[in-house]
Amino acid sequence: MAVSSFKYSSPRAEKARIAVSLSRSRISLLVLCVAVFIIAGITAVVFGWSVGWVLIGFSAIPAMTIEWVGGELRDLKPVDEYSSIDDVLSGDVLGLLSRKPTPYEVATIVGQVYGGQFFAVRFGIGSGFLQEISSKDATDTPALWEEAMTIAKLTGSSKVSAAVLVVAIIKIYPKHEALLAHLQLTIDDVVAGVTWQNHIHDVIEQYKKPKRTGGIARDWSFGWIPTLSEFGQNISTNGSASSVELEAHKEALDQLVHVLSSNGRQNAALVGPSGVGKTEIVYTLAGKLLNGLSDVPANLKFRQIFLLDAAALISAAPGRGELESLVNQLLNEAYSAKNIIICLDNAELFFEEGLGSVDMTTVLLPILQNSDQQLILTMDEQRYLKVSERNGQLANALNRIAVAPASHDETIVVMQDHLMTVEYLQNVTYMYQALEEAYRLGARYIHDLAMPGRALKLLESAAGYSEQGLVTAFSVQQAIEKTMDIKITNAHSVDEREKLLHLEDLIHERMINQTHAVGVVSDALRRARAGVRNQNRPIGTFMFLGPTGVGKTELAKALADVYFGGEDRLVRLDMNEYVSNDDVTRLIADGADEPGSLTARLMKQPFSVVLLDEIEKAHPNVLTTLLQLLDEGILRDIRGREVSFRDAIIIATSNAGADRIREHIERGIDIEKFESQFIDELIESNLFKPEFLNRFDEIIMFRPLKKDELLQVVDLIIKDVNKTLELQKVSVTVSQDAKEYLVDAGYDPRLGARPMRRVVQRAVENTVAKQVLSGAVEAGGTVEIRLEQVEALVSSKKTADGIVNESTVE
Amino acid sequence: MFLVGILTWWYGDGWRERAVMVGGRIARSNDYFSVGLLLSTLFSPFRQISAGRVDGSFATQLRAIADKLISRMIGAIIRSFMIVFGLVVILLQAIFGGVVLAVWLFVPLFPIIGLLMMVIGWVPSWR
Numbered sequence: 051m052a053v054s055s056f057k058y059s060s061p062r063a064e065k066a067r068i069a070v071s072l073s074r075s076r077i078s079l080l081v082l083c084v085a086v087f088i089i090a091g092i093t094a095v096v097f098g099w100s101v102g103w104v105l106i107g108f109s110a111i112p113a114m115t116i117e118w119v120g121g122e123l124r125d126l127k128p129v130d131e132y133s134s135i136d137d138v139l140s141g142d143v144l145g146l147l148s149r150k151p152t153p154y155e156v157a158t159i160v161g162q163v164y165g166g167q168f169f170a171v172r173f174g175i176g177s178g179f180l181q182e183i184s185s186k187d188a189t190d191t192p193a194l195w196e197e198a199m200t201i202a203k204l205t206g207s208s209k210v211s212a213a214v215l216v217v218a219i220i221k222i223y224p225k226h227e228a229l230l231a232h233l234q235l236t237i238d239d240v241v242a243g244v245t246w247q248n249h250i251h252d253v254i255e256q257y258k259k260p261k262r263t264g265g266i267a268r269d270w271s272f273g274w275i276p277t278l279s280e281f282g283q284n285i286s287t288n289g290s291a292s293s294v295e296l297e298a299h300k301e302a303l304d305q306l307v308h309v310l311s312s313n314g315r316q317n318a319a320l321v322g323p324s325g326v327g328k329t330e331i332v333y334t335l336a337g338k339l340l341n342g343l344s345d346v347p348a349n350l351k352f353r354q355i356f357l358l359d360a361a362a363l364i365s366a367a368p369g370r371g372e373l374e375s376l377v378n379q380l381l382n383e384a385y386s387a388k389n390i391i392i393c394l395d396n397a398e399l400f401f402e403e404g405l406g407s408v409d410m411t412t413v414l415l416p417i418l419q420n421s422d423q424q425l426i427l428t429m430d431e432q433r434y435l436k437v438s439e440r441n442g443q444l445a446n447a448l449n450r451i452a453v454a455p456a457s458h459d460e461t462i463v464v465m466q467d468h469l470m471t472v473e474y475l476q477n478v479t480y481m482y483q484a485l486e487e488a489y490r491l492g493a494r495y496i497h498d499l500a501m502p503g504r505a506l507k508l509l510e511s512a513a514g515y516s517e518q519g520l521v522t523a524f525s526v527q528q529a530i531e532k533t534m535d536i537k538i539t540n541a542h543s544v545d546e547r548e549k550l551l552h553l554e555d556l557i558h559e560r561m562i563n564q565t566h567a568v569g570v571v572s573d574a575l576r577r578a579r580a581g582v583r584n585q586n587r588p589i590g591t592f593m594f595l596g597p598t599g600v601g602k603t604e605l606a607k608a609l610a611d612v613y614f615g616g617e618d619r620l621v622r623l624d625m626n627e628y629v630s631n632d633d634v635t636r637l638i639a640d641g642a643d644e645p646g647s648l649t650a651r652l653m654k655q656p657f658s659v660v661l662l663d664e665i666e667k668a669h670p671n672v673l674t675t676l677l678q679l680l681d682e683g684i685l686r687d688i689r690g691r692e693v694s695f696r697d698a699i700i701i702a703t704s705n706a707g708a709d710r711i712r713e714h715i716e717r718g719i720d721i722e723k724f725e726s727q728f729i730d731e732l733i734e735s736n737l738f739k740p741e742f743l744n745r746f747d748e749i750i751m752f753r754p755l756k757k758d759e760l761l762q763v764v765d766l767i768i769k770d771v772n773k774t775l776e777l778q779k780v781s782v783t784v785s786q787d788a789k790e791y792l793v794d795a796g797y798d799p800r801l802g803a804r805p806m807r808r809v810v811q812r813a814v815e816n817t818v819a820k821q822v823l824s825g826a827v828e829a830g831g832t833v834e835i836r837l838e839q840v841e842a843l844v845s846s847k848k849t850a851d852g853i854v855n856e857s858t859v860e
Numbered sequence: 861m862f863l864v865g866i867l868t869w870w871y872g873d874g875w876r877e878r879a880v881m882v883g884g885r886i887a888r889s890n891d892y893f894s895v896g897l898l899l900s901t902l903f904s905p906f907r908q909i910s911a912g913r914v915d916g917s918f919a920t921q922l923r924a925i926a927d928k929l930i931s932r933m934i935g936a937i938i939r940s941f942m943i944v945f946g947l948v949v950i951l952l953q954a955i956f957g958g959v960v961l962a963v964w965l966f967v968p969l970f971p972i973i974g975l976l977m978m979v980i981g982w983v984p985s986w987r
Contacts, residue, residue: 064861103974103975271905271906
């Protein structure tokens with residue numbers, strides 16, 4: 051008989067149907083029957099009625115039924131030598147199947163039992179979804195059973211559970227990949243769901259198993275520890291010891307057991323970045339040592355781990371002498387007790403001077419070198435290197451165990467384990483998509499922790515953004531948006547969508563023309579916010595070329611202001627400050643030493659416009675450093691941490707070839723036709739390497755502004771002046787001929803529109819100042835500036851040139 | 861099916877599981893009274909009292925040895941008492957478990973026994 055067949059009348063199927071018919075309420079009724087029969091029987095016998103024996107005797111029938119349900123029916127074991135699907139189907143599904151089940155019927159049933167409900171909550175794959183994709187033809191069912199068997203084998207499931215059937219129903223649907231994509235899932239994710247459900251089942255079973263903890267006489271052979279009990283934290287007995295051993299920690303845990311059980315220096319330093327799970331390994335070891343059934347060597351069995359906290363010790367003994375004496379006392383007590391392992395958590399605090407730390411090397415080094423007192427130290431990788439550099443003897447005395455950050459799969463498992471506690475404490479339920487999103491966004495935005503710590507941190511903070519108790523991928527996105535002030539979710543609000551659709555108009559409210567540049571930048575942002583861009587690159591990388599004063603920097607500022615939330619979102623680097631090879635270090639310096647470094651600023655503010663001004667002046671090695679940033683949106687800082695630029699727009703500006711651009715425009719050549727030739731010329735000039743220019747999404751040429759555009763610039767400048775005068779309740783208007791005069795006086799072909807701002811501001815602001823002081827204009831009034839007044843202030847070209855030259859010097 | 865199923869399980873896996881359960885309870889009691897551990901450390905100093913090495917004059921060392929001996933004796937007495945007490949509890953538990961396992965075999969017969977008892981008409985007399 052093939053496994054694809056289904057025998058409705060098999061003994062196992064019959065038992066499953068009996069189990070289904072004996073619901074929990076019926077079992078309660080049976081319990082009541084037993085109680086009533088026995089009480090009534092005994093009462094009858096006591097009163098001398100022999101019919102009581104019958105009642106007592108017949109109470110055995112419901113009592114046996116209850117035992118049978120609990121002992122066999124509730125969790126029907128699969129048949130080892132299976133011949134048909136009913137031999138391995140989980141009882142809750144099997145008991146509900148009809149004689150000739152269709153895939154549609156199976157889909158309906160799995161929605162009613164635990165495994166199916168697990169998928170409905172954790173993945174958003176409910177019974178309705180499964181019914182939609184299921185056939186109502188019973189001849190399709192054997193294929194479903196075949197697929198289910200394959201998945202059960204793949205996931206190591208002992209039975210074909212409802213969860214396995216959910217995946218099988220999805221998998222036999224031909225377009226399942228596209229369907230799952232709508233739920234941000236892949237087939238591997240749903241298969242992982244079966245493993246997750248099995249894992250929860252295993253953890254619960256493991257938890258139910260009786261513990262062997264040594265009993266009441268366990269500690270009778272070991273010494274009193276009054277001081278340790280006061281200052282240390284016994285993680286073995288205070289409930290923090292972990293009973294779950296993670297695959298990710300297995301290697302480090304085995305090494306730890308080996309070091310602590312072998313002869314020689316019985317100390318181990320767990321070294322790894324913060325968040326990697328060093329303390330968690332110690333908690334797991336504590337649980338393992340106290341479990342009489344675990345496979346630890348006899349000399350470690352029932353040892354207890356005491357955690358010493360540097361801050362608590364310092365506060366208890368503020369003076370150095372007192373502290374040294376206290377630490378000595380604690381270690382002596384531990385040694386004499388003969389069953390204590392001391393753990394110095396964040397041990398670097400015991401080896402360096404500073405706030406909240408004190409150098410105890412003189413006390414600890416001899417113990418680490420010579421004593422057989424078992425010690426575990428947990429240390430941050432960088433701090434360990436610093437301590438080792440300063441004190442080679444200390445490094446030699448320690449048995450270092452490296453704890454590496456967890457991989458993607460390991461992190462997901464760690465999160466699944468933690469969820470059991472987090473969900474209980476926060477009263478929420480996490481979806482699988484939230485876990486994946488926490489991993490993805492944690493890896494991208496959280497820099498101060500390693501995996502799995504960074505994903506866990508994010509996952510926990512996402513609980514505060516749950517909707518009706520359900521934590522989704524969107525909750526995780528919101529958590530990171532609020533805590534890091536960035537935008538990750540696709541544009542949802544009407545306001546934001548409107549803003550994106552009319553981005554060009556908004557930008558043009560503060561800058562004139564350069565429509566091509568404005569257009570490509572706006573498109574990049576729209577792509578990003580619609581979720582259709584490449585997530586592994588910056589939002590956009592652009593090089594703006596053109597003469598000075600044509601709006602290159604202004605566009606970056608306008609973008610920061612209009613979309614990114616203010617001009618303070620502009621991370622501006624004047625690349626003429628990065629002209630030597632040594633400046634590379636400054637560019638990627640640690641935020642603690644150089645808060646203004648590019649990496650430090652992006653760590654604080656990943657959602658920004660990065661403006662690399664006058665890029666041609668930077669040292670070639672600086673440009674080489676920027677290659678990875680432009681290509682992958684990643685730059686490693688001096689500590690080797692990956693800093694993400696994937697939520698930033700990178701704009702590099704350059705005046706290179708400005709004269710050539712102006713010359714071509716003056717000759718009436720269309721700038722767009724000239725673009726590729728110009729880039730070739732730029733490469734030939736050796737100013738930029740081809741691989742550097744190739745990294746930009748677009749190289750955009752800004753052309754000098756024409757007179758009518760400059761008049762619009764004058765209007766913008768006057769608008770700015772009016773904004774400044776708002777406080778005085780005074781406004782300014784400038785006549786058309788006066789504006790034209792200002793354009794003529796302020797425009798310099800070498801410097802573009804920049805000096806014109808100074809000329810206009812000088813002329814307008816001086817006039818207003820005089821009129822306000824003379825009382826010619828009062829609050830609520832309007833100052834009208836005419837040609838004569840402008841001429842009087844900027845009387846000659848010479849005066850204007852003076853102002854222009856001032857701005858050149860600036 | 862119901863009757864066959866329940867009786868097959870009752871005299872097969874059901875009885876075996878019950879036996880495992882009884883064994884588990886005995887193992888738990890054994891762990892609780894730590895009989896093995898107590899035996900292996902029967903003469904160890906109790907709570908490491910006076911267990912450390914003492915340097916000094918011959919008289920001091922002699923006193924230390926005496927102290928250690930007393931500590932070991934106290935330990936041995938307390939442990940022996942606990943071993944005996946533990947063994948008694950474990951034995952009682954084993955007997956009770958055995959009775960349960962034996963009674964288990966007769967439970968399906970209870971309705972028949974009840975009927976027989978009614979037919980016989982015997983009831984305990986309280987006078």
